[in-house]
Amino acid sequence: MPPLSGQRRMERRWGLLMAVPAIIGFAVFTAGPMIASFLFSLTDWQIGGTPSFVGLDNYTALAGDGLFWKSLTATTYYTLGAVPLGLIIAFGVAMLLDQKVRGLPVWRTIFYLPTLVPAIANVVLWIWIFNPDFGLLNSVLRQAGLPAGQWIYDESSAVPSLIVMSTWGFGNTMVIFLAGLQGVPRHLYEAVSIDGGGPLRRFWHVTLPMMTPTIFYNLVVGVVGTFQVFNQAYVMTEGGPNQATLFYVYYLFRKAFIESEMGYASALAWVLFMIIMVLTFMMFRNARRWVYYEMAGAR
Amino acid sequence: MKRRDLLKMGGLAALGATAACGGGADTAGKVPLQFMYWGSTFEQKAIAKMLQAFERKRAGVRVTPLFTPDEYDVKLNTLVAGNRMPDVGYVPMAMSFRLAEQGKLLNLFPYLKKYPQLAGYLPDAYLWSGQDRLHGVATANEIELLWYSRPAVAEAGIAPPPADAASAWTWDQLVQNAYKLTVDQSGRHPDQPGFDPKRIRRFGVSCSLTYAPAWYGFLRGNGGDFADEAGRRCLLDTPEAIEVFQNLQDLVYEHRVAPGPGQLAATGDEVPGTSILLKTRRVAMVVDGHWSLLDMNESKADYGIGVLPKYAEPYTTTQVAGASAVFAGTKHVEEAVELFAFHIDPRYVDLYAKGLWMPQERKYYEDQAAIDSWTRNDSHPPEFRTAVVDYAREHGVPAFGNRVKDMTTISSDLLTPALQEIESGKRPAAEVLREVTPKITSRLRGWQHTQGL
Numbered sequence: 001m002p003p004l005s006g007q008r009r010m011e012r013r014w015g016l017l018m019a020v021p022a023i024i025g026f027a028v029f030t031a032g033p034m035i036a037s038f039l040f041s042l043t044d045w046q047i048g049g050t051p052s053f054v055g056l057d058n059y060t061a062l063a064g065d066g067l068f069w070k071s072l073t074a075t076t077y078y079t080l081g082a083v084p085l086g087l088i089i090a091f092g093v094a095m096l097l098d099q100k101v102r103g104l105p106v107w108r109t110i111f112y113l114p115t116l117v118p119a120i121a122n123v124v125l126w127i128w129i130f131n132p133d134f135g136l137l138n139s140v141l142r143q144a145g146l147p148a149g150q151w152i153y154d155e156s157s158a159v160p161s162l163i164v165m166s167t168w169g170f171g172n173t174m175v176i177f178l179a180g181l182q183g184v185p186r187h188l189y190e191a192v193s194i195d196g197g198g199p200l201r202r203f204w205h206v207t208l209p210m211m212t213p214t215i216f217y218n219l220v221v222g223v224v225g226t227f228q229v230f231n232q233a234y235v236m237t238e239g240g241p242n243q244a245t246l247f248y249v250y251y252l253f254r255k256a257f258i259e260s261e262m263g264y265a266s267a268l269a270w271v272l273f274m275i276i277m278v279l280t281f282m283m284f285r286n287a288r289r290w291v292y293y294e295m296a297g298a299r
Numbered sequence: 300m301k302r303r304d305l306l307k308m309g310g311l312a313a314l315g316a317t318a319a320c321g322g323g324a325d326t327a328g329k330v331p332l333q334f335m336y337w338g339s340t341f342e343q344k345a346i347a348k349m350l351q352a353f354e355r356k357r358a359g360v361r362v363t364p365l366f367t368p369d370e371y372d373v374k375l376n377t378l379v380a381g382n383r384m385p386d387v388g389y390v391p392m393a394m395s396f397r398l399a400e401q402g403k404l405l406n407l408f409p410y411l412k413k414y415p416q417l418a419g420y421l422p423d424a425y426l427w428s429g430q431d432r433l434h435g436v437a438t439a440n441e442i443e444l445l446w447y448s449r450p451a452v453a454e455a456g457i458a459p460p461p462a463d464a465a466s467a468w469t470w471d472q473l474v475q476n477a478y479k480l481t482v483d484q485s486g487r488h489p490d491q492p493g494f495d496p497k498r499i500r501r502f503g504v505s506c507s508l509t510y511a512p513a514w515y516g517f518l519r520g521n522g523g524d525f526a527d528e529a530g531r532r533c534l535l536d537t538p539e540a541i542e543v544f545q546n547l548q549d550l551v552y553e554h555r556v557a558p559g560p561g562q563l564a565a566t567g568d569e570v571p572g573t574s575i576l577l578k579t580r581r582v583a584m585v586v587d588g589h590w591s592l593l594d595m596n597e598s599k600a601d602y603g604i605g606v607l608p609k610y611a612e613p614y615t616t617t618q619v620a621g622a623s624a625v626f627a628g629t630k631h632v633e634e635a636v637e638l639f640a641f642h643i644d645p646r647y648v649d650l651y652a653k654g655l656w657m658p659q660e661r662k663y664y665e666d667q668a669a670i671d672s673w674t675r676n677d678s679h680p681p682e683f684r685t686a687v688v689d690y691a692r693e694h695g696v697p698a699f700g701n702r703v704k705d706m707t708t709i710s711s712d713l714l715t716p717a718l719q720e721i722e723s724g725k726r727p728a729a730e731v732l733r734e735v736t737p738k739i740t741s742r743l744r745g746w747q748h749t750q751g752l
Contacts, residue, residue: 048379048401067712132561133499148497153561155723239711241560241719257373259708260397 041266051263058267068268070243071251072275074159078229078247081163083222087215090170094177095207108178115171123235126165127152152237158244162232173218180214181207212291220283227276248272328359330631332638335365335375335388337621341593342655343368349648353641360634379403386629387638389438392700393707395426395622396747399434405625405632407639408433411752416640416660418752423618423697424659427748435624437701438643439656441588442617442691443512445605446573446595451501451583452603455479460584460605462682464613464694470517470546473608477503477556480583489555496555503556505563505576506586508547508722509715512616512698513586517543521610525699530746536729536736543610544721544728552724558582560722574598588619589687592654596678604686606694617695645673654678657691664692704744713739 041058045051062068097108117125129136130151138148151161188206197205233239233250240246252272256265336346343366350362365385367374372391378384379398390398398404408431411418417436426435445460452459457476461467468476478490480503487494507513511525518524523539526532534540550557563576573587574594578601586607595602607615623643629635645651645658651673662669674683700706717735721728 046397046401047376048398048403130561132559133497142497150561153559153723155720155725240716241723242716254711257376258711260372260376260394 037266037269040263041270043263045261045263047260047262054263058264059271061264062267062271067243067246067251071246071248074244074246075227075229075248077159078163078166079223079226081160082166082226082229083219085163086167086170086173086222087218089167090173090218091177091211091215093170094174094181097174097178098181111174112171114168117169119231120235122169123231126168127236130161130165152245153241155242155244158237158241162229162236162245165232166226166229173222176218177211177214180211184210209292210294213293216283216287216291220280223279223283224276227272227279329361330359330634332360332362332387332629332631332634333365333385334362334638334642335367335378335385337366337368337371337389339368341597341653342650345648345650345653345655346642349642352647353638356641357634357637360631360638362638382628384626384628386631386635387625387642388623390435390622390624392426392437392620392622395435395624396428396704398624399426399428399432403627404428404434405627405629405635406432406434407436407625407636410636414636414640416644417636419661420659421618421661421664422751423695425749425752426622426624426701427750429748430750432748435622436643436659437618437620438623439590439620439650440617440659440691441590441619441657442687442695443516443586443588443607443615443619444591444686444690445584445607446577446587446591447584447603447605448577448580448582449601449603451480451577451580455583459603462603462605463685464606464609464690467606467609467613470608470610473504474550474554474556477550477584478554480504481556494555499555499558499562501580502558502562502582504550504584504586505557505582506547506550508544509718511700511710511714512588512619514543514547515698516607516615516696517546517610519696520612520614526703526743526746530703531740531743533736533739533743535739536733541729541732544718544732548721548724548728551722559724560719572598574600574602577602589657590655592678593650596654602680604680604682606686606690612694613690614694614696615690616698617691618697618701622701652676652678657687664688702747702749704747705742709739709742713742 040051042053042055043051044054044057093111097104097111101107114122130153132138132148132150132153135151137151141148149157149161152158184207188210189202192202192206228249229247230249230253233245233247234253237245239250239254248268249272252265252268255261255268334346334350336342338346343364346366347364350364354360354362365388371389372394375384375388375390375394384403390404395404407417411433420436421440424437424440425433426437428434447460449459455476457479460476478488480501481489481499482501483495484498484500485493485495486500489496515525518540521539521543523537523543524534527534535544551559563571563581571581572594573585573591575598576582576585577595578598584605592604594600606613623639625632625635625639641647643656643659645660645663648656650656651658651663658664658673660669663673664670670684670688673679674688700710703709713735717731720726720731
């Protein structure tokens with residue numbers, strides 16, 4: 001490495017200095033706790049007690065823990081519903097908002113607004129929407145002469161209800177799609193039009209392929225996010241009815257802070273981390289088959 | 300989630316800072332104590348007042364209140380983990396047994412002689428973690444009652460629920476009266492043709508299935524129990540237990556006089572307070588704890604208090620409350636124990652006269668002057684003496700949730716889900732209970748220790 005010039009050295013020093021808060025923050029609040037939680041996961045530790053080393057016992061215990069599997073199933077079910085539905089709706093709305101219509105900024109604001117509602121306020125709002133007696137959803141259904149549902153109060157409809165609720169906060173995904181849509185080169189659309197292609201062909205042959213990197217990004221972020229779903233179970237259902245919405249992170253929270261089984265909860269956290277890592281890895285491997293990068297060579 | 304965490308941590312930091320100030324405010328050479336507690340704003344004020352009274356009585360002591368209304372378990376756990384526990388305070392019941400096992404709570408047993416007041420509580424109030432190991436006392440005695448709306452009862456033309464145990468309704472009488480009290484939007488009762496169960500204006504009665512203290516009195520009154528004497532076998536599959544739970548399920552689906560899951564919900568599992576349900580006449584009779592009295596009076600509801608319907612015996616659940624304890628790390632043991640006795644002394648805490656708490660000292664149920672000292676006021680209706688004081692003294696069975704080992708985990712893993720299934724009405728109680736009982740049995744590790752003084 002050639003010796004750095006004075007200016008470069010100074011830049012480097014300042015650069016590091018400026019990054020120090022972030023580095024410290026990462027070390028103290030992310031890396032440190034992660035290492036600690038891994039060590040805890042190898043112990044039997046209740047808060048206030050003395051940790052005793054148990055090796056991989058917590059991990060092997062997970063395999064026989066019916067609630068662990070239940071929570072994993074519930075979370076997977078939720079992810080499989082919420083992610084595709086969220087992507088489709090966000091994409092659809094982004095397409096609409098990409099049209100040249102009057103009052104576009106107003107529409108964009110309206111569709112983005114729900115995202116700004118604080119998580120807990122959002123949850124409380126939906127509790128009211130789902131109320132079987134006087135909730136908005138059942139009132140509308142009754143008006144239309146349709147059968148009303150029990151929504152989050154019934155074992156079989158609880159997770160689907162929460163999936164429907166999850167789509168409400170699609171604003172961020174939509175904005176990313178919108179940005180992606182605006183980056184699709186116009187000349188490609190023109191080329192399809194010249195060849196006599198209609199809107200459907202334009203969508204199928206231009207929009208969709210050009211949008212695959214954005215879809216992929218939102219897919220990964222969506223899966224990682226929904227696997228950590230917590231608020232709904234915590235505030236709305238407490239994991240019920242009959243454990244139907246016992247989401248993974250809620251189960252972890254219960255183990256850690258209600259039952260104060262910190263060792264076991266740490267093992268749960270690490271298993272979740274590994275699950276998400278493997279899923280992300282698989283999605284990236286799979287991405288080569290369907291994600292199209294215009295500048296693939298330059299990657 | 301991230302942001303929430305951050306806020307929580309901020310809260311903890313603030314708490315830590317308060318704690319630090321508490322320790323550092325020892326400028327005048329006073330003994331510093333910290334008192335940690337939860338509760339409504341109302342309770343916050345009452346406790347703060349009590350702490351000031353204590354400071355006046357013990358001039359050399361300064362008490363810092365650590366009011367922690369939310370996430371109490373999490374915050375107390377954090378303080379325990381950081382070894383910065385308060386001196387005296389509330390401890391969630393299940394956690395108190397864990398902390399006692401870990402030696403984090405002071406054994407009060409040696410102090411019973413020196414502070415006779417501590418020896419005068421109701422036997423069920425004491426919390427034992429082993430022979431002669433007394434780690435705390437349930438903060439207040441609370442019992443389950445049948446609250447009702449006087450106007451709704453008058454409108455239905457029925458006699459109000461009896462206020463003394465001797466004349467308690469049978470279950471069938473409760474059901475019959477609930478029929479008369481239940482009306483749909485067009486004014487029909489459930490036994491009339493055309494009754495619309497989807498549009499019920501007023502439910503006759505409501506009694507939680509998932510909240511154990513609400514039904515434990517029925518279970519015991521019917522000769523059943525949650526577990527056998529050894530606390531090793533669950534008894535929820537006995538005919539006595541099945542009858543009680545089937546009856547509760549039938550209130551909703553067979554008789555249609557009680558709300559099903561979610562029907563009363565306003566925010567999550569939080570049903571509006573009983574006082575609101577009665578005041579709006581959404582429900583005519585509600586099984587709920589004595590603590591509702593405060594809200595009843597505050598909201599000026601036109602209520603009455605009755606005893607619960609009886610099976611073979613007219614029982615009600617008592618000792619439905621959190622624990623109070625002295626923490627083992629306190630540097631000022633004497634002062635802390637004195638504060639402990641003080642904080643549940645009806646002479647200094649107005650939460651008894653206001654209707655939130657019931658005393659733990661035996662004399663407040665037996666001695667006329669003592670009874671009058673907390674019940675003869677505007678907050679306590681005339682029927683209070685028989686419906687609450689006598690009822691608690693003669694017909695109380697202590698809540699099992701505090702007394703069965705590992706009950707928190709057993710509840711969240713097995714019991715609550717099973718009860719939710721019964722509540723959903725999809726399967727008869729017998730089927731659900733027969734399935735879950737052996738599973739609960741496999742997790743039982745006995746009752747907590749109890750002993751006389």
